[in-house]
Amino acid sequence: MNWQHPHRRIHHPSKLRRQAGPPPHPQRLQTPLRPHTHRSAHTVHRSRPQTPPLTPSLDLFSAVAFPSRTAVAAFSSAAADVPHPLLSPHGDVFTVAALGKDSELIDDSFVHRLCPNPDRIRILVPLTATPNALVQSLEDGRGRRVLCPVPLVVGLVEPPVVPHFLRDLEAKHWVPVRVNAYETRWAGPGCAEEVVEKIEDEALDAIVFTSTAEVEGLLKSFKEFGLDWETAKRRCPKMLVAAHGPITAAGAQMLGVGVDLVSSRFGSFQGVVDALHAEILRLS
16 A cells, blocks of 8 residues: 655655654653543653653654554544644654555644644555554664554443553663553443344344454443353354454454454455455355
């Protein structure tokens, strides 16, 4: 896919340009996760609470890494509330890393909210749309800070995707600063009511999962209705289970949900839709 934009520099791993040397006093930062604390998108710029509060700025960071589309949207919403750009116009190149079609949200207005000098901004889109590929496409961190807007998982077990993402960044010598930019929460048993009704009527032909949290949420809802996955499969033996990419497929398998097909084009949800459509036609 070609994500080039006439006014933005989008780099793939083979085209990376190394920045100037590391900051004079690199230090490791730890931002503790407090699951009981509600944080909205508007807290994305407050990664280091101070007293008195500092003016929101990203000048202490060298990059921001977005593992999801919602992370980009949450960051953009927070930046829109700040009356000035988050970066000064002069300094080392600042990397904005995003996955697949998520990078479409990083448009000119996004860049200008980030920095008045667009030449400071490098947009990095890995060829494979996975968090690990994003990490591998980044150069060696050399002790520099990378802002990581990620979800705060509420009412569900946090999938390993984000912890592994942060661990992989550390392995590349980055200092990841985790910010809970939005929430992923179970919507309650009612969210699966129509699915349960279809299963009881033996009328569900396919189900698509786009994240491990969706799988866990569905299974949690099933329990509220006295249903489990094995029973659902027995009632709908021809039901196809599709996963948006290998990470979601692995998470589903870990939770005991077998996956029939996995999209090989997971830069956007269109890939899993096309894969499911092709499989249904093949079986018809």
